[in-house]
Amino acid sequence: MIAEFGHFALLLALTASLVQAFGGLLAGHRMNPRLAGLAGSAADIALIGCLVAFAALMSAYIRSDFSVANVAQNSHTLKPMIYKIAGTWGNHEGSMVLWCLVSALFAWMLARTPGTLRWSLKARAVGVQGLVGAATLAYLIFASNPFARLDPAPLQGADLNPLLQDPALAAHPPFLYLGYVGSSVVFSLAVAALLEGRVDAAWARWVRPWALASWMFLTVGIGLGSYWAYYELGWGGWWFWDPVENASFMPWLLGAALLHSAIVTEKRGALASWTILLAILTFSLALLGTFLVRSGVLTSVHAFALDPERGMWILLILAVFTGGALALYAWRGPSLGSDKGLFAPVSREGALVINNLFLTVATATVLVGTLYPLAGEAIFKQALSVGPPYFNLTFTPLMAIVLVVLPIAPFLAWKRADLMGAMQRLWVAGALAAAACALAIAFAGGKALAAVGFGLGVWLVCGAIAEVADRVKVGQVPAAQSLRRLGTMPRSAWGMALAHMGVGIFTLGAVAETQLRIEHTASVPLGGTTTFAGYTARLENLTSIDGPNYYADRGTVVVTRAGSDEVVTLYPERRFYPAARMPTTEVGLRHELLGDLYVALGDPAEIDGAMQWTLRLYYNPLVSFIFGGVLIMAIGGLVSLTDRRLRIGAPQPARKTAGTAAEPA
Amino acid sequence: MMGQPVLRTLGAGLLAGLLVAATPLAAQQAATPPAPVPQQPSQDQLVREQALPDQTAESRAMTLAREIRCVVCENEPVANSSAEIAVDMRNAIREKVAAGATDDEVRAYFASRYGEFVLLRPRLSTATLLLWGAPFLLVLIGGAALLLRARQRPAPEAEAADPDLDAAARAALARAEAARTEV
Numbered sequence: 001m002i003a004e005f006g007h008f009a010l011l012l013a014l015t016a017s018l019v020q021a022f023g024g025l026l027a028g029h030r031m032n033p034r035l036a037g038l039a040g041s042a043a044d045i046a047l048i049g050c051l052v053a054f055a056a057l058m059s060a061y062i063r064s065d066f067s068v069a070n071v072a073q074n075s076h077t078l079k080p081m082i083y084k085i086a087g088t089w090g091n092h093e094g095s096m097v098l099w100c101l102v103s104a105l106f107a108w109m110l111a112r113t114p115g116t117l118r119w120s121l122k123a124r125a126v127g128v129q130g131l132v133g134a135a136t137l138a139y140l141i142f143a144s145n146p147f148a149r150l151d152p153a154p155l156q157g158a159d160l161n162p163l164l165q166d167p168a169l170a171a172h173p174p175f176l177y178l179g180y181v182g183s184s185v186v187f188s189l190a191v192a193a194l195l196e197g198r199v200d201a202a203w204a205r206w207v208r209p210w211a212l213a214s215w216m217f218l219t220v221g222i223g224l225g226s227y228w229a230y231y232e233l234g235w236g237g238w239w240f241w242d243p244v245e246n247a248s249f250m251p252w253l254l255g256a257a258l259l260h261s262a263i264v265t266e267k268r269g270a271l272a273s274w275t276i277l278l279a280i281l282t283f284s285l286a287l288l289g290t291f292l293v294r295s296g297v298l299t300s301v302h303a304f305a306l307d308p309e310r311g312m313w314i315l316l317i318l319a320v321f322t323g324g325a326l327a328l329y330a331w332r333g334p335s336l337g338s339d340k341g342l343f344a345p346v347s348r349e350g351a352l353v354i355n356n357l358f359l360t361v362a363t364a365t366v367l368v369g370t371l372y373p374l375a376g377e378a379i380f381k382q383a384l385s386v387g388p389p390y391f392n393l394t395f396t397p398l399m400a401i402v403l404v405v406l407p408i409a410p411f412l413a414w415k416r417a418d419l420m421g422a423m424q425r426l427w428v429a430g431a432l433a434a435a436a437c438a439l440a441i442a443f444a445g446g447k448a449l450a451a452v453g454f455g456l457g458v459w460l461v462c463g464a465i466a467e468v469a470d471r472v473k474v475g476q477v478p479a480a481q482s483l484r485r486l487g488t489m490p491r492s493a494w495g496m497a498l499a500h501m502g503v504g505i506f507t508l509g510a511v512a513e514t515q516l517r518i519e520h521t522a523s524v525p526l527g528g529t530t531t532f533a534g535y536t537a538r539l540e541n542l543t544s545i546d547g548p549n550y551y552a553d554r555g556t557v558v559v560t561r562a563g564s565d566e567v568v569t570l571y572p573e574r575r576f577y578p579a580a581r582m583p584t585t586e587v588g589l590r591h592e593l594l595g596d597l598y599v600a601l602g603d604p605a606e607i608d609g610a611m612q613w614t615l616r617l618y619y620n621p622l623v624s625f626i627f628g629g630v631l632i633m634a635i636g637g638l639v640s641l642t643d644r645r646l647r648i649g650a651p652q653p654a655r656k657t658a659g660t661a662a663e664p665a
Numbered sequence: 666m667m668g669q670p671v672l673r674t675l676g677a678g679l680l681a682g683l684l685v686a687a688t689p690l691a692a693q694q695a696a697t698p699p700a701p702v703p704q705q706p707s708q709d710q711l712v713r714e715q716a717l718p719d720q721t722a723e724s725r726a727m728t729l730a731r732e733i734r735c736v737v738c739e740n741e742p743v744a745n746s747s748a749e750i751a752v753d754m755r756n757a758i759r760e761k762v763a764a765g766a767t768d769d770e771v772r773a774y775f776a777s778r779y780g781e782f783v784l785l786r787p788r789l790s791t792a793t794l795l796l797w798g799a800p801f802l803l804v805l806i807g808g809a810a811l812l813l814r815a816r817q818r819p820a821p822e823a824e825a826a827d828p829d830l831d832a833a834a835r836a837a838l839a840r841a842e843a844a845r846t847e848v
Contacts, residue, residue, distance in 0.1 A: 235745040242740055345815060353811065361803040368799040372787075380792035387742065387785025389732045394800045519727070521716070602747060614747075 003068050006056025007147040010097075013049025013104060014141060016042045017134035020107065024127020028120045028195060036123035040111040043104070043126060046133060050104040054097050057146050058088045067153035070094065070146045076159040076579050078549040086170030087160050092294065092310070093146035095173050100140055102174075102181040103133045106210075110185055117206050124192035125185075132184050135317050143313045159579035162550065168228040175221030176248055180286040182214025183251055186258065187283035190276045191325050194332040199276060204266035207279065209641060211262055215255040216637030222248050223630035230627075234585035234600040236519065236618040238626060241391045243298040246370045247289030250363050254282045257359035260352045268414060270341030270349055273333045274356070280329060284322040285363070291315055297374065344416040351409035355402055362398040366391065403456050403507065406500060407463020411470065425470055429462035444516060453511030460504025464497045495640025499633045506629025512622035523605065523612040533619055534562050537599065540569075542613070550577045550584075555601045557588055557615065572601035572615075595621040717759050726762040730755050732785045733775050742785055 023039035026032070057070070061084050066072040074091040075084060083090075089098040107129040110122070140146070163169075189207050193199045225248070230238040239245060258278040265275045292298055295311020343349035369386045376384035407429060411422035423430070437455030444450040469475075471493060472485035520532035529538040541556035552575040559568045570588025577584065588599040602614030717723040730744035735751040743751040743758075754775070761771045775783050787793045 233745075237745065240740075240745075357804070357807045357811065361800060361807055364803050365800045368796060372793075372796045375795075376792055382792050383780060383782040384787050384793065384796075385734050385740075385782055385785050386787060386796065387732060387734065387740075389786035390796070393786075394797075398800060398804070 002056050002059055003065070003147040003149065006053040006060075007141075007145070009049045009052035009056065010100075010137060010141050010147075011049075013046045013053065013100065014134060014137040016046035016049060017104070017107075017130045017137055020046060020111075020130030021127050021134055022130075024123045024125070024130055025195075026127075028124035028127065028192070031120060033119060033123075036119060036126070039123055039126045039130065042130065043108045043111040046130070047104040047108040050097070050101040053146075054088070054101045057094055057097055058085060060147075061085065061088050061094075064157065065153075066155070066157050067149055067151070068146075069148045069150045072150055072154050072157045074160050075157040076549060077156065078579075079160060079165070080548055082167075083160060083165045083170065089173050089177075090160050090164050090170070093140070093144045095177070096136065096140045096144055097146050098174060099177050099181060100133065100137050102177050103129070103136060103184060106181055106185050107133055110188070115206065116202050118196075118202070121189075121192050121196050121198075121203065124195050125188045128188035128191045129185060132188065132321065135320070139310075139313050139317060143310055156579070159549065159577060162575070162577035162580050162582050162584050163232060165549075166228055166232060168224045169232075172221055172224040172228065175217050175224060177221075179214050179216075179218030179221055179248075179255075180251065180283075180290070182210055182217055183255060183279075183283045183286050185210045186214060186279045187321075187325065190279035191328060193276060194325075194328045194336075197332060197335065199265070199272040199336050201266050201269060204262050204272070204275065207275070208259070208262050208266060211255060211259050211279075211282075212637055212641050215252065215259055216634050216641065218248065218252045218255060219630060219634040219637065222252060223627060223634065226630070227627050230623070231587050231589055232584070234587050234616070236517065236598055236600075236616075236620055238513070238623070241369075241388045243370050244293050246366050247292045250366050250370075251282050251286040251289060253359055253363040253366070254278060254285055257356045257363070258282050260355050260359075264341070264349050264352050268341035268343065268349060270343060271353070271356075273329075273336050276333065276336070277329060278356075278360075280322070280325040284318065284325075285367075287314065287318040287321065291318055292370070298370070341415075343414070346412070346419050347417045348409060348412045348414045350417075351405055351412050354405050355409065358398050358402045362395055362402070365394050365398060369394070400452070400456060403460060403503065406503065407460055407467070410467045410496070410500075426463060426466055429459060429466045432462045433459035447515050450511055450515035453507060453515065457504050457508035457511060460507060461501050462504075464501035464504060467500075468493075468497045491643035492640045495636045495638075495643065497636070498639055499636030502629045502632030502634075502636055504629070505625050505632060509622040509625025509627075509629055513620050513626060516621050518619040520617045521602075521614065522617070523607070523614050525610050525612050528612075530615065530617070532617055535597070535617070535619070536560050536562070537615060537617055539613060539615060545573075547575065549579060550575045552576065552586070553601070555588070555599075555613065555615075557599050557601075559590075559597060559599075568597060570597065570599045572599045574601050591624060593624055595619055596623045715756075715759075717763055719763075722762050723759070725768070726755075726759045729758050729762070729768060729771055733758065733772075734783045734785050736779055736783060 020039045020042035023035045023042055027035035027039060057068075059065075060068045060071045061075055062081070064071065064075055064077045064084070066075075070091065070093050071087075074094070075087050079087065087094070089095045107126060110129060111126045115122075186207055189203065189210065193203050222245075225245070226238045229240070230236070258275065261271045261275045261278055264271045291311060291314040294314055297311060341349070369390050372386050373384050376382050407426060408419075408422055411417075411425055412419070433455045436458035437451050440451040440454040441448075444454075468486075468489070471489060472482045474482050477485075518533040520530070522530035522532075524530050524539045526539060526542060529536055531537075537557050537559045539555055540558050543554050543556075545552050545554050552573045554571050554573045557570045557572060559570060560566070568590050570590060572588035573586035575584045575586060576582070585600050588601075590597040596619070598618040598620055600616040602616060604611050604613045606612075717726060727744060731742045733743050733754065735741050735743045735746040735748055735754065737748050737750055738746045741751075743754040757774075758771060761774060766774070772784055772786075772788065776788070781787065787796060789797055
């Protein structure tokens with residue numbers, strides 16, 4: 001009964017979304033505030049419908065109601081409660097319910113937060129968001145119904161893919177969807193501006209918090225996914241340039257470009273039509289990513305939910321929204337006539353244009369690399385693979401250019417800047433970066449890439465610190481005054497410095513891990529030892545353990561280091577989940593600030609009548625910098641989001657001075 | 666602009682550095698192979714895999730193993746797979762490297778045996794010209810578009826007023842700006 005109720009709630013939400021779309025768009029077209037009020041009420045109902053549907057599905061998972069096909073296919077009575085709850089969105093249908101819920105929530109927030117945005121523009125944005133919501137709800141209801149029943153109901157479920165039974169991966173999809181759907185709000189605002197035929201600073205100010213929030217959620221989501229891959233897949237890697245990873249990375253990259261161009265639009269009134277285009281493309285890439293992940297057109301190591309027919313649906317949605325928005329852009333874009341702010345090539349705007357050029361080309365490169373195998377097959381009749389070496393050779397240099405320019409940009413003035421002056425204020429950072437480069441060459445065994453990378457990382461971190469120091473005038477005014485300035489620094493400035501510093505810390509970690517990682521594979525009998533990089537690892541013990549829904553062999557690996565008393569004991573496991581008939585690895589991991597000791601237990605084999613186990617041992621330097629850097633980037637985004645100017649619905653002093661700013665009911 | 670040449674030199678230097686850095690394999694190949702390290706008698710008894718005794722050769726083999734695709738897995742290089750065939754392919758790479766094959770010869774060997782599909786670093790050919798050319802082409806097109814736009818525009822002299830900005834939005838912006846405690 002609850003499932004049917006959920007199904008009904010979805011239909012209700014679909015109807016409400018259509019009303020919302022109709023009301024919002026017509027309100028803008030006819031300049032009728034009452035219709036905008038209707039769209040707002042419809043957004044309330046759509047949100048309630050999605051909430052009820054989501055709660056109904058979650059309740060089916062918690063109760064292990066196997067008469068619901070979706071629960072039977074993806075759950076199991078023995079599964080720990082946290083994964084029963086997370087199982088709600090750990091599958092295709094459930095994750096689409098979550099998507100619709102987030103979409104409805106954001107539409108509601110957009111409709112219900114007061115602000116300085118023209119009411120007609122807002123109504124149109126709410127309308128477009130209603131269209132997006134209706135399309136995903138229709139796809140959910142007609143192509144992937146989460147509430148379909150099974151008769152007779154099986155006694156036991158087929159279990160969630162064991163790889164997904166993990167805390168980081170339980171939280172990964174919600175964050176990604178918050179990011180993807182957040183970009184749909186930016187898209188709606190962009191389409192609304194095109195319909196309205198006007199783009200101005202107030203519009204850009206509304207776009208920024210949504211773009212920032214979307215980017216921040218994507219950062220967290222991608223970081224969690226990467227962290228999961230690092231400790232779960234057992235190969236010590238954290239990024240494989242896999243199509244599914246690229247699918248989430250492309251909207252992130254373009255979202256970063258959008259964030260920066262929106263700043264120029266807001267502060268200087270320039271790049272307005274470019275910002276609109278980026279807003280459209282960012283959401284399109286989010287849709288494209290969903291299509292690639294769900295349709296299985298590209299083989300991926302992370303393919304969990306594939307269905308070509310659903311792929312067609314998503315492709316259709318993608319074609320309609322992207323095609324429609326781009327057509328509108330081609331028609332209306334040139335007449336927006338709002339690229340007013342002029343600037344010299346050497347200026348803050350100029351630096352941000354460079355940022356946008358290279359971020360966009362980097363995104364396009366990832367897109368080309370991801371889709372090229374399809375083109376190779378279709379055009380050249382040749383099966384091709386495009387893997388990590390391609391991306392390392394193309395994407396990395398493009399990003400390196402962005403990272404070289406990055407610390408300079410905040411020192412450049414708007415409109416026309418003095419580059420020499422900026423470089424003078426950055427000389428300490430530059431000197432430290434050069435020193436890091438030299439040190440790396442001396443100690444990293446002549447690895448040029450490592451040296452350049454370390455220099456770049458130090459340049460970014462020191463550049464961010466120099467920016468803050470410059471802002472509070474360290475050394476120019478008494479220390480007490482500097483401290484006071486630090487206290488009153490706007491949150492958006494803190495956010496920027498933190499995010500940029502996060503990029504630097506990430507760079508240091510990524511370079512260290514990829515360039516200086518030590519790996520060692522050996523087969524050892526019980527009690528046997530193997531040595532690598534000054535470490536000695538002994539397979540002390542092997543025990544069989546029973547988990548709640550799996551059984552496992554747990555190895556006890558004792559690692560000692562020559563010339564050190566420290567003894568580290570790690571417990572790598574090989575698990576087997578009988579319900580899903582799937583083996584998984586749990587690595588033994590010791591995190592340290594400067595590097596991780598990482599052991600994975602491999603297959604046993606009989607050699608000369610004795611059992612031997614394969615041990616894969618890694619020393620991964622500075623891994624904590626990779627994930628720490630990502631986290632700091634996200635925190636930077638969050639801090640910036642709490643800036644008074646950007647907060648959605650932040651109290652505005654005395655409104656109602658001009659009649660046009662009146663809010664629809 | 667005094668600063669521009671400085672930055673340009675800096676940028677050119679960094680680019681050159683990156684280009685050099687992007688070919689660590691070539692650099693490694695060029696280096697004379699060090700004398701083989703005498704193998705320590707260890708308790709390791711490798712089942713199916715034996716790392717090459719020469720560290721440099723082994724790391725070269727593993728770098729190659731990271732760019733050759735496992736033929737039975739879902740988008741995984743042979744370096745990351747525990748499939749039986751991946752182990753055989755890793756051993757084949759080691760054999761070739763130990764026999765003195767260059768990286769390209771190893772790649773060619775696998776491509777002729779399993780098809781271009783196994784190369785995660787696609788070789789330059791008519792079919793991959795666009796793939797490898799895309800980043801350069803895009804930077805060129807983007808850069809050219811920017812240059813053209815900059816030429817079309819007059820130099821920024823006066824602060825451009827924005828007549829399109831409607832009164833309400835402008836007033837609201839002014840208020841928000843005033844409310845903000847600027848340092």
